[in-house]
Amino acid sequence: MTFKEIRRKALKTYYPALLIERLFSRRMRKIIIGSARFLTLALGVISIGLFGSGQGQSWLYGLFFISLAWWMLVFAIQCFYHAYYFKDSRGDVPMNFSLAYLFYRSRERKILKRFVRTKIGKRIMMRTGISRKKFDYFLATRRALLSNAAFSIPDHTQPITIADYIVALLAHDKGFEKFLFSEGIQPKDFIAIAEWIVDREQKLKNKEQWWSRENLGRIPGLGKDWSYGHIFGLEKYARELRVESVYGAEELKQLELILAQAHEANVILAGDDAALKFNVIARLAQSIEEGTIVPELEHKRIIVLDTDLLLASTKTKGNFESEFISLLQEAVHAGNIILVFPDLPAFMSSAETLGANIIALLDRYITSPDLHIVGLTGVEAFHKILEPNTALMSNCEKIILQELHESNILRILQNEIIALESQFHIFFTYPALVAIATSAEQYFSEGTMPDKAIDLAQELAPKIRDEDKKIVRKSDVLRLIESKTGIPVGHIKVDERTKLLNLEEILHKRIIGQDEAVKAIANAVRRARSGINNPDRPLASFLFLGPTGVGKTETTKALAQIFFGQEADILRLDMSEYSGPDALSKLIGSFNDSKTGVLSNLIRERPYGVLLLDEFEKTTSEVMNIFLQILDEGFFSDMTGKKINARNLLIIATSNAGSELIWDAIKKGDDLSHARELIIDSIIKARIFKPELLNRFDGVIIFHPLAREHLEKVATLQLEKLKNRLAERGYDLVITKDLTDYLIKFGTDPKFGARPLQRAIQDSIEHAIAEKMIKGEIKPGSEIVLTSQDLGILEH
């Protein structure tokens, strides 16, 4: 269909309403009708009053009749308009009214210009968050486009939707598509925005039509439950239901449809998230209460059977069966019960241990039109236990809970955001919504989607209002994420950019040597910061191999400081403490004694930061297997089966496995990068780490032992730290060659790298200074020079 053909269709369907819409805006019509009605009424009342008292003036009556004629005319036109305007609510139209209006107002060769002048076009452009100025500049400066032929829609498209219009518009106008892209709006976003706006218009329109069957049908009827009985027995076992999430609109619709059937109105609801399943049921109960449900169900009552309580209070087969049957009889007798089993397969197997067969017991009742049964189940149990059971399934229909996709979440969020907007007088751009949805999933592990996203939006809204801003942009969302998590996610500013580009230099100020490690880490940080890393894995993960005291821990600290801005964010676990048979349960908790695990708690409390696993080789293979999953998928399940998100962690494991080989290589004068393969091979052969585990790390980095020149630098660094400490107290330590030489001589040990340095400083240098202070040889403000004599004394 060409543009012309579509336009012709639009006109054919809606012409009078389109013309009236164009000539008189909605507001104008409202004013005209309102004033005509008011004038007629007022003149009418006055005329009748005066007529009654016999003081009437004929000119007043004249005015009344003229006004009445005017009102009748306007009313008729309004009816005429409505007849065409509401055509799309009855379906069977080639497109809906707002889209028809877009075509009506557009002209070939001027499609874009006309599009952005319509109400819908303006709203769509506003949601993109592109500033008016930029867009106007683009429109004013671009060269003429165009291929009219490109604006066509496949012939069979029926009805034509706003998405078809946008696809054709972007195909027709590549310049516009490029412009949107440069502003960070992809075609799919633009389509989603347009659909959002048009859907919303349509919904408002449907509501406006209060006289429609759909709207009238939602008004609850009187006296529907006068013919249903009480359920004293069932009430004993009824569990509470509460709506906790806006999730499940689609499932609710399906559930309503099945339950409203005359026969086999029973449902098996399969899904792995128990909370979500209950939520769908709770929403059903809420709709019944609010009277927004289909008429067939408006008198129903939902009872969630506490099957555990039932089993526990009956204990024997005989008791259980008679109680269960009496409950079912009561439900059938009441005539309006929807009986929900919270976990049907589990109930079946528990009853089986008593010797009772639930399906056989249900058999007589499940076919009754007076009772609906809803069984909740996990997906696996559904396929294994329920689905093969033909006796059950022939009387039930199944609903599999939809997984939450980003587009679903966005759709829900769009609905929720409207309320926030009117409450706080702000406006969310679409990119801000997308940022809310993706960040909520990525950075917050507690809670379920889409509620996490809604919470985030609710937190953001008052903040934006308090800042006296009107528009919520993507950057505002990222700023909130940054302040909540400490993870830098927002736009990279100039000083941060310089820092990121010179990461190696900055790291080398703290880490001496270890070029390979420094480079790998710098790259990982840059990758994570730019946001191109895989969001379904930890931010980065490394295995540091090397002898003790060569800077592995120091490197981790430097990393934490650079990425998160402080050292405190290191979650440190000494893995040698997790080498016994209870290692795994200590880490992730144990179901038997319902203890929570150290790792689960650590990550739950601080989901953002650096996780340092010291002496990783010392832990058990079970624990390593858990890390296999964490490194690969970014989460693990704790003892209760709850997912714990490790995707916002930088994971560093250190190990001195292979140190001997590293030493040998250095002694032989080999380059470590060549010896690397040999070292890793030998680690695998020695079964210290499995090859698949090593592969899961973003990098296995070998730290080389420190040579004399490195040690000198480390010594200087350490002395400078001491010097800074003393300076705070008003003393000035002079770092002499004697001092460094002394430190290297007595403070280093090839086997332990730079580790003994710290002790040497403490034991000898700090000791010597303290002694001098106490003796009164140095006073605040004076220089401290330690001669070899000062230190020499200590040598002995």
Next chain:
Amino acid sequence: MRLFSLFLSYIRWHYLAAPQNIIRLSRTFIWFLWHFFSVGILLRTLFAPWLRLSEERKRGFDIENAASTFLVNTVMRGVGVGIRLIFILIGILAIILTCLLTVVVFLVWIAWPLLIIFSLVLGFILLGK
């Protein structure tokens, strides 16, 4: 020209499509009233015991027992019939009113253009007096 064609399509709509709309609308209202007053359900369950309250007959024959059961059940049904009948009557009355109103609206609508002209002419005559 455009306004003239709009006028023509208006007249077509006023006498062809709109009357159908009025009837459709009236049917919707009747449907709504039928459901709102639960006329169907209440008629079907007219003699059902109120809230399904009833006394079960005990085993064996006992004239006293049978009489009391019969009495209780009759009272329960009697209460049910009374209250239900009231609602059914209100519902049916509302539906009858709607039907009458539809006829009136229908006639007024047919005369609507003439009424406009009549009102306008009358207005000017009165104004000129």
